[in-house]
Structure formats: structure tokens, C-alpha cells
Amino acid sequence: MSALISVKNLTRVFDVSKPWLNRVIERLPKAHLTAVSDVSFEVPEKSVYALVGESGSGKSTIGKMVVGLLRPSSGAVEVDGVDLANSHDTGAVARVRADIQMIFQDPFASLNPRWRVRSIIEEPVAVQGGDTQGLAERLLEQVGLAAIDADKYPHEFSGGQRQRICIARALASEPRIIVCDEPTSALDVSVQAQVLNLMSDLREEFGLTYLFISHDLTVVQHMADVIGVLYLGRLVEEAPRGELFSNPRHPYTQMLFAAAPRMDGFGREIEPPKGEIPDPINPPPGCAFHPRCPIAVERCRRERPEMRELGGARVACHLAE
Amino acid sequence: MTEPVLSVRNLTVEIPTRRGVLRPVDGMSFDIAAGETLGVVGESGAGKSMTGNAVIGLLERPARITGGEVRLKGARIDDLPPEEMRRIRGKRIGMIFQDPLTSLNPLLTVGEQLSETIRLHLGVTETEAGRRAVAALDEVGIPAAKARIGSYPFEFSGGMRQRVVIALALCAEPELVIADEPTTALDVSVQAQIVALLRRLCRERGLAVMLVTHDMGVIAEAADRVAVVYAGRLAEIGPVREVIQTAAHPYTAGLMASTPLASVGQRRLRQIPGAMPRLDALPDGCAFHPRCERADAQCRRDPAPTVTGCGGRAACWYPLTRSAGEDVA
Amino acid sequence: MSDEALTPPATAPSRLRSAWESDLIWSFRHAPVAMAATAVVLVLVLAAVFAPLIAPHNPFNPATLNLMNGFTPPMEPNAFTGEVFLMGTDDQGRDVFSTILYGMRISLFVGFAAVMLALVIGVTLGLLAGYLGGWTETIIMRVADVQLTFPAILVAMLIFGIAKGITPPEHRDQMAIWVLILAIGLSDWVQFARVVRGATMVEKSREYVQAARLIGRTPISIMLRHILPNVLNPVLVIATISLALAIIAEATLSFLGVGAPPTQPSLGTLIRIGQGFLFSGEWWILLFPAITLLALALSVNLLGDWLRDALNPRLR
Numbered sequence: 001m002s003a004l005i006s007v008k009n010l011t012r013v014f015d016v017s018k019p020w021l022n023r024v025i026e027r028l029p030k031a032h033l034t035a036v037s038d039v040s041f042e043v044p045e046k047s048v049y050a051l052v053g054e055s056g057s058g059k060s061t062i063g064k065m066v067v068g069l070l071r072p073s074s075g076a077v078e079v080d081g082v083d084l085a086n087s088h089d090t091g092a093v094a095r096v097r098a099d100i101q102m103i104f105q106d107p108f109a110s111l112n113p114r115w116r117v118r119s120i121i122e123e124p125v126a127v128q129g130g131d132t133q134g135l136a137e138r139l140l141e142q143v144g145l146a147a148i149d150a151d152k153y154p155h156e157f158s159g160g161q162r163q164r165i166c167i168a169r170a171l172a173s174e175p176r177i178i179v180c181d182e183p184t185s186a187l188d189v190s191v192q193a194q195v196l197n198l199m200s201d202l203r204e205e206f207g208l209t210y211l212f213i214s215h216d217l218t219v220v221q222h223m224a225d226v227i228g229v230l231y232l233g234r235l236v237e238e239a240p241r242g243e244l245f246s247n248p249r250h251p252y253t254q255m256l257f258a259a260a261p262r263m264d265g266f267g268r269e270i271e272p273p274k275g276e277i278p279d280p281i282n283p284p285p286g287c288a289f290h291p292r293c294p295i296a297v298e299r300c301r302r303e304r305p306e307m308r309e310l311g312g313a314r315v316a317c318h319l320a321e
Numbered sequence: 322m323t324e325p326v327l328s329v330r331n332l333t334v335e336i337p338t339r340r341g342v343l344r345p346v347d348g349m350s351f352d353i354a355a356g357e358t359l360g361v362v363g364e365s366g367a368g369k370s371m372t373g374n375a376v377i378g379l380l381e382r383p384a385r386i387t388g389g390e391v392r393l394k395g396a397r398i399d400d401l402p403p404e405e406m407r408r409i410r411g412k413r414i415g416m417i418f419q420d421p422l423t424s425l426n427p428l429l430t431v432g433e434q435l436s437e438t439i440r441l442h443l444g445v446t447e448t449e450a451g452r453r454a455v456a457a458l459d460e461v462g463i464p465a466a467k468a469r470i471g472s473y474p475f476e477f478s479g480g481m482r483q484r485v486v487i488a489l490a491l492c493a494e495p496e497l498v499i500a501d502e503p504t505t506a507l508d509v510s511v512q513a514q515i516v517a518l519l520r521r522l523c524r525e526r527g528l529a530v531m532l533v534t535h536d537m538g539v540i541a542e543a544a545d546r547v548a549v550v551y552a553g554r555l556a557e558i559g560p561v562r563e564v565i566q567t568a569a570h571p572y573t574a575g576l577m578a579s580t581p582l583a584s585v586g587q588r589r590l591r592q593i594p595g596a597m598p599r600l601d602a603l604p605d606g607c608a609f610h611p612r613c614e615r616a617d618a619q620c621r622r623d624p625a626p627t628v629t630g631c632g633g634r635a636a637c638w639y640p641l642t643r644s645a646g647e648d649v650a
Numbered sequence: 651m652s653d654e655a656l657t658p659p660a661t662a663p664s665r666l667r668s669a670w671e672s673d674l675i676w677s678f679r680h681a682p683v684a685m686a687a688t689a690v691v692l693v694l695v696l697a698a699v700f701a702p703l704i705a706p707h708n709p710f711n712p713a714t715l716n717l718m719n720g721f722t723p724p725m726e727p728n729a730f731t732g733e734v735f736l737m738g739t740d741d742q743g744r745d746v747f748s749t750i751l752y753g754m755r756i757s758l759f760v761g762f763a764a765v766m767l768a769l770v771i772g773v774t775l776g777l778l779a780g781y782l783g784g785w786t787e788t789i790i791m792r793v794a795d796v797q798l799t800f801p802a803i804l805v806a807m808l809i810f811g812i813a814k815g816i817t818p819p820e821h822r823d824q825m826a827i828w829v830l831i832l833a834i835g836l837s838d839w840v841q842f843a844r845v846v847r848g849a850t851m852v853e854k855s856r857e858y859v860q861a862a863r864l865i866g867r868t869p870i871s872i873m874l875r876h877i878l879p880n881v882l883n884p885v886l887v888i889a890t891i892s893l894a895l896a897i898i899a900e901a902t903l904s905f906l907g908v909g910a911p912p913t914q915p916s917l918g919t920l921i922r923i924g925q926g927f928l929f930s931g932e933w934w935i936l937l938f939p940a941i942t943l944l945a946l947a948l949s950v951n952l953l954g955d956w957l958r959d960a961l962n963p964r965l966r
Binding site: 054055158159160161188189190191192193194196197200215216217218219221222255256258259260261262263264265266267268270272273276277 | 364365478479480481508509510511512513514516517535536537538539541542561562565575576577579580581582588589590591592593594596597
């Protein structure tokens with residue numbers, strides 16, 4: 001299978017320095033936060049690739065770079081072979097951009113409260129000057145709402161219904177790729193199931209490719225074909241779903257799985273993981289995970305591990321086997 | 322049977338609005354014994370946080386308790402004057418909220434906040450209070466507690482801050498702790514630490530804990546019994562294993578089945594159709610009937626009866642597991 | 651979220667009915683102060699608009715003036731002509747009631763126009779500063795900061811002085827009104843800019859704006875179609891309160907003699923004229939314009955206060 005999205009050595013650095021005057025007075029150096037550091041992965045067409053990680057892992061930043069809301073500091077995002085940030089062929093970039101849409105986390109903030117649902121859904125097409133006749137009604141019915149809902153305002157809908165409207169908007173321009181940034185983490189469990197099922201159905205119907213961003217392992221396990229695990233802006237492990245969950249190789253992945261609460265974990269006594277996520281402005285040298293890693297050796301403190309093939313997976317760990 | 326630490330009977334909370342009176346908590350009854358953790362689960366708007374706030378007398382106006390009673394070690398506390406209630410809240414009931422920043426004073430060091438609380442409620446000397454403050458930080462697993470006692474809340478990470486809140490909630494040696502979504506704002510790995518900490522402290526001190534959360538996994542791991550709340554009413558209450566594995570109420574069963582964990586390897590998740598009704602548009606009869614596949618004319622007409630069995634009870638006309646041969650109240 | 655449970659059910663009987671039951675109207679119907687203030691404002695504005703129909707005299711037409719009518723007290727027949735005036739007359743025999751009606755026209759026109767000018771400048775600059783950030787924001791907001799360090803009335807007087815200096819003397823009286831509007835408008839844009847910038851920064855970070863960027867909308871289009879409608883609530887509040895302030899600013903400037911000329915007197919000019927006669931016993935020439943100004947400014951201000959509370963979701 002050829003890769004539809006190809007992310008190559010993607011890096012994003014944010015300048016988090018204090019204002020110039022404060023720096024001069026307090027004699028502070030410029031501060032940089034490396035939110036994403038040298039991340040590479042490929043997403044085949046019509047598959048679901050999930051990025052999981054805790055806060056500060058850089059998963060949302062990667063999502064924003066893939067859709068073009070942020071520019072990479074270095075590295076590239078290629079879709080269909082077109083480098084979105086650096087290509088000079090503006091026609092090709094515009095064509096590829098139109099193929100990418102996004103679903104956001106907060107269904108209350110992602111719809112303009114002053115717009116009717118019809119205008120919201122038709123916007124992507126209207127902006128490009130396309131034909132919007134009957135579009136909103138058709139899409140609303142496709143996502144399980146009623147055609148008459150087109151004339152209502154967002155505040156008349158519940159969280160789950162709003163997320164359906166967001167999905168309808170994302171589908172309006174007939175994209176091939178949808179980046180889903182925590183699409184269900186603001187929803188209740190029973191509503192989450194409805195939305196996830198809808199997303200699965202639509203993927204089959206339209207042959208969509210999802211880049212699925214989540215902190216919730218259970219959701220990822222249900223949705224994804226291939227999963228990339230991020231820690232402090234670095235990809236630490238990537239494996240097909242079955243492989244990852246049956247045989248996690250990176251110590252961080254293992255720790256994450258052990259820590260996740262389980263429905264059958266009645267009175268489970270586990271050794272909770274050590275420590276917390278380090279400050280991303282001053283990440284530990286070498287492997288970023290070494291201060292919390294139960295098997296870290298001297299080399300881990302010195303040398304950042306490269307991604308290497310291991311069985312059916314890729315792992316960034318000196319010691320993983 | 323010994324007297325429960327917290328006993329709630331037919332608790333009802335009402336909010337008068339210009340479109341009529343809403344009832345976010347409607348006839349809730351439950352007990353929590355010493356050393357026991359009761360998990361309270363439900364979707365947002367189901368009334369689980371409102372129940373917790375009603376118990377500790379922290380309802381925001383215009384919401385108010387309009388029926389039932391709350392007893393702490395047998396003594397009624399729902400009708401106490403605000404001044405007395407405030408004393409009970411610090412001393413006998415500890416509180417842990419979702420966002421640690423809102424429960425800590427940003428202008429005081431954690432040491433000052435802890436020793437002030439200890440001195441106020443336990444009546445010990447200043448030096449003794451300071452000593453106990455260090456011990457309290459130490460107990461919740463803050464490394465180098467002695468050195469950290471002079472730090473301000475913002476100097477702690479999210480997880481450490483939540484530990485400080487727990488220390489603060491427990492330092493006056495309360496009998497009951499109400500934890501409202503204590504791990505929701507935390508990352509998975511830190512969440513596991515906090516859950517383990519809460520369980521250890523609860524066991525060691527024989528605390529009664531009311532753990533309000535929407536996360537079924539946290540409930541399964543941390544609670545002894547669980548109360549499932551739907552549209553302001555108690556749908557089901559019972560031992561955690563029974564409720565999760567053999568739910569009696571169709572809503573509980575649907576909720577459990579719709580978590581992705583329950584359908585690993587299946588293409589589609591089980592889902593409950595529809596959404597929880599708004600409080601101003603509750604259906605007649607059982608509030609769950611529009612989403613229930615077992616509902617019939619009776620469910621649509623009459624409020625659900627309480628069915629007991631297997632150490633728990635459920636509010637349903639046609640319970641799933643406990644119907645056959647069980648006593649019907 | 652109790653928030654969700656409290657919002658009205660998703661049924662709309664009719665647009666009129668839902669508008670009547672909307673939160674704003676509901677809170678209006680339960681705020682007697684706001685209703686009284688609205689009534690006063692409405693009466694005054696209508697009286698000003700229809701001044702030519704209501705006013706018994708035309709104070710700007712010298713042909714209808716009779717110097718013999720000068721200094722007639724209210725509701726007393728004039729010693730020479732026997733005419734009766736509701737609020738008396740001034741030194742030139744102009745009917746005070748009529749001059750107030752016409753004066754209010756000028757006061758209200760200057761106030762409205764100045765606020766509109768301030769609003770357009772302030773909202774535009776605020777949107778640009780909040781959305782674009784960087785150097786655009788730094789420049790706009792520093793200029794605003796500097797202007798805020800001077801009292802608005804001083805800024806207005808400065809602008810008035812400059813404008814007066816560059817207009818030819820024969821046009822000064824005609825230009826005076828427009829210079830007033832410019833002076834008050836330019837001294838008042840800062841608070842619009844500040845509030846709009848803040849609100850824009852909040853809205854900009856919300857996901858619907860990101861969604862619009864993704865779709866390929868231009869920044870201008872995002873600012874106008876997406877952000878502007880969502881920052882209008884505070885703008886409305888400030889505009890109302892600014893209107894009261896602008897009317898007072900205009901009166902102050904006119905009182906100081908740098909505003910509306912005596913040939914086109916505003917309420918402030920009337921008060922300036924009237925204060926010369928206060929100690930000689932002709933109190934009505936000052937009192938009635940002053941009461942009118944007070945009633946107008948106070949009720950507009952009360953209306954603004956209510957609007958701020960009603961539109962603030964945290965206070966509801």
C-alpha cells in the first residue's frame with residue numbers, strides 16, 4: 001500500500017520566551033519549547049493511524065501541522081507526494097489542502113454560535129464557490145440528524161449532536177483525509193459510542209483516511225489500524241493495533257498500558273508509575289523517558305535512541321527486544 | 322450493622338427557573354460505611370456533582386434542598402445553619418475537586434494552608450501543626466516534604482498539586498471525603514498514582530469516600546460499591562463487581578457495553594440510542610424509557626419501582642438479572 | 651452540565667414569540683429601572699426628532715423672534731406682548747422649550763455620530779490588533795495607551811483647536827458640529843479597541859475560527875464573518891454608555907465655548923448662555939436645559955448598565 005500521508009522528520013519549536021524587556025531586566029535567556037521532535041510516520045490510504053500520548057506529547061501539534069494550521073519548524077508533511085509547507089506548486093498544494101479536513105475536540109467551541117447549522121455545514125463548499133443546493137440537508141441525514149435541523153442554531157443541540165454537525169461540515173468538501181483531534185473526549189460514554197460508530201460507518205462509505213489523535217487507549221484500540229505512541233514530542237513506538245496491545249515493546253508503552261484503568265480491575269493493586277512528565281522546555285538528555293524508566297542504563301542518559309524496526313513494530317529504545 | 326458514616330434519604334434538590342422547577346436530584350438514597358468507597362457515576366448533567374454539593378451544603382443559589390435528609394454519623398446536617406455547616410466541612414468532611422488550583426489559595430504556601438487548617442480544626446500548637454503539615458505532605462507522597470512546605474501552589478505540577486489538595490482534605494482527620502472528579506484533569510500515568518493514593522489512605526484511616534466520576538475504569542478500580550445516576554435519579558446501586566458485570570438496570574448495562582473496552586475486536590460499539598433528556602423535558606414514567614429496548618406501556622406511564630437483590634437495588638420495571646426469583650419491594 | 655439542562659428546549663413556536671421570551675427581553679421585562687430609562691430616552695429622542703412639529707417657535711428663524719418677549723418667566727404672560735411660554739424665554743426672546751428641543755437634536759446628533767465614529771475606528775483597530783497580533787497589535791495598543799493617559803476632554807479640545815485653526819473663518823460655524831463629532835469620536839475609540847481586542851483574542855483561539863482557517867477563508871473574511879458577530883455584545887454595551895459620555899462631553903465643550911456655536915445651540919451652549927443669567931434672577935434659562943441634559947445622560951447610562959448586566963452570562 002502506498003502512503004497517502006507521509007510525515008518526515010517533523011519538528012516544531014515554539015518560542016516561549018518572556019517579552020524582550022523582561023528578558024533584558026531579568027537576564028533570562030530565550031526559552032524554546034520543542035513540542036514535536038523529529039517525528040516520521042506514514043499513513044496508507046483508507047486506514048486509521050492513531051497518535052496516542054499524554055499532555056505535552058505533541059500529538060495535537062502534529063495534527064495541526066498536517067492540516068496546515070501550523071508550519072513545521074523543520075521536516076515535511078507530504079500528502080500524495082506534495083510537500084504542503086514547502087512546495088512551490090500552489091495549484092497542487094491548494095488541491096491537496098482541499099482533501100484534508102479536521103474534527104475538533106470541543107463541540108461547543110468548534111461551531112460559530114451566531115451561525116445557523118446550514119451555513120456552518122455549507123461553508124467549506126461556499127468558500128470555494130461550489131454548489132450548496134441541498135448539501136446541508138443531505139449531510140445532516142448522513143450523520144444521523146434531521147434535514148429540518150439545518151435552520152437551527154448550535155445552542156439548540158447537545159454535545160453529541162454538535163459533534164455530528166462538525167462531522168457533517170468536515171464531510172462537506174468531500175475530503176479524503178480527516179484529522180480527528182480528540183473527537184470524543186468531551187462526550188459521555190454512551191454518546192461517544194454513537195459518534196465512534198458513525199465515524200467508522202462514514203469511513204467505509206466514503207473510503208476516508210483518518211489521522212486519529214487521542215489520549216484514550218481504549219478509543220484508540222477500537223478505532224486504529226496502526227498506532228504511534230508519543231512521549232514528550234517524540235515517537236517512541238509504532239505498531240499495528242494487535243501487535244501493540246498484545247506485545248508493547250517500549251517501557252513507556254508498557255507503563256501506559258499498566259496504568260490505564262480497567263473495567264475488570266476490581267480492587268487491582270498495581271505499582272503506580274513513577275514520576276511525572278518532565279518539563280518540555282528542559283527535556284532530559286538522551287532518551288526523554290529515562291528518568292522514569294525502570295530499565296534505563298547509562299547509555300539512555302547520553303544518547304537519544306533512533307527508531308528501529310523490531311518484529312512488526314518500530315521502537316525508539318536502546319534496550320527493547 | 323454499624324451506623325453508616327453518611328446516610329442520604331430521599332434527597333431532592335430543586336432549581337426554580339422561569340420555565341418551571343427543575344429537579345437535578347430527585348429522591349436519592351444511599352449510605353456510605355466507614356472504610357467504604359462509594360463510586361457515583363453518570364453522564365454530564367445527570368446530577369452526580371449536584372448530589373455531592375448538596376451533601377456538603379455547597380449548593381449554588383437558586384438550587385436548594387427541598388426534600389429528604391442527609392445524616393453524618395446519625396446527626397442531620399442538611400438543615401444546619403451555614404456557619405455550623407462550614408465548620409463541619411473543614412473538620413468532618415474533606416473535599417477534593419477536579420481542578421486543584423481552585424481549592425488552593427495561590428497567595429499562601431502549602432505549609433501555611435495546611436498548618437492553618439490543622440490548627441483551626443484540631444486545636445494544636447503552631448509548632449505541632451507545622452510538624453503535622455510536613456507529615457501530611459509526606460503521607461501523600463510528596464518527595465522532600467520538609468523542603469516543599471514553603472512552596473506556593475503554582476510551583477507544583479498538576480499531579481503534585483492534587484496530592485497537596487488531598488493532604489489538605491485529610492489533614493483535619495475527617496470521617497467522610499467527597500472527591501468530585503479528582504483525576505479527570507490528570508494524565509493516565511498520574512491518574513493511576515492518585516487513585517492508588519486515595520485507596521491507600523481510605524483503607525488505612527477507615528474513611529468513607531464518595532467518589533464522583535464519569536470514568537467507569539476508575540470506579541471499577543477504586544470503588545467498593547457504585548451508584549449509577551440518570552436524569553437526577555438513582556438508576557442502580559450495588560457492589561461494584563455485580564453492577565459492572567451483571568447490571569440489573571438496562572441503562573447500566575448499556576453504559577458498560579458502550580465503553581470501547583467492552584467490545585474489543587468488534588467493528589462497532591454497542592450504543593444506547595438517543596441522549597439523556599434535559600431536566601426541563603423529562604418524560605413521564607421511567608426517565609430512561611425512550612432509550613430502553615425493554616420499555617413498554619407501563620414504563621412510559623409509571624415511575625420505576627425499586628427492585629432489590631444481590632446486595633443492591635435498581636429502579637426498573639423489567640430489571641435484567643435480578644428479576645427471576647428475587648424479592649420485589 | 652446544568653448549563654445545558656437549563657437552556658430552552660429545541661422547539662421554536664414562532665420567531666416573534668421566541669424573541670419575546672428571549673433572555674434579553676425577559677430580563678428587560680423584569681428590570682423596572684431599565685424600562686423607565688427606556689421610556690425617558692424614547693420620549694426625549696422622539697421630541698428631538700420631531701422638534702419642528704412639536705416646538706411652538708422656531709428659535710433659529712430671526713423673523714419669528716420678538717425682542718420684546720425677552721426674559722419672560724415660565725407660564726406667565728409677557729408684560730408687553732401677553733404671550734405665555736411653557737419654560738419662559740431667554741434674553742433674545744427665544745422660547746426656552748423650543749431651544750431645548752432643537753438643542754437636543756444637536757446634542758443627540760453629535761453624540762450618536764461621535765460614538766459611531768469611535769465605534770468604527772475602535773472595532774476595526776481592535777479586530778486587527780487582536781487577530782493579527784505582533785507589530786500591528788503593539789503599535790495600535792501603544793497608541794491607545796498613550797491616548798488614555800490624557801483626559802478625553804483634553805484630547806477633544808486639542809483636536810478641536812487644531813481643526814479650528816485649519817478651517818477658514820467664514821466656514822467655522824458650519825464646520826463646528828463636524829469638528830465636534832471628530833474631536834469626541836477620536837478621543838473615545840480606545841475603549842472600543844481594547845474590549846474588541848480582548849474579545850477577539852478569546853474568539854480567535856476557539857476552534858470554529860481554526861475550522862474557518864482550514865477551509866481557506868482569508869483573515870479579513872474570518873474577522874468580519876466569524877469574529878465580529880461574536881464580539882458585538884460588549885461593543886453594544888460600551889456604545890450605549892459612550893453615548894451618555896459623548897453627550898456630556900459635547901455639553902462640556904460647548905459650555906467651555908469651544909463647541910456648538912450660539913447660532914446652532916446644543917444643550918451645552920444653552921447651559922453656557924443660561925449660567926450668565928442665574929444670579930440676575932432668570933433661573934429658567936439655565937435650569938430647564940440642565941435638567942434635560944441630566945435626564946438624557948442619566949437614562950442612557952442606566953440603560954447601558956442594565957445592558958451590561960443582561961448580556962453578561964456570568965451575572966445571569
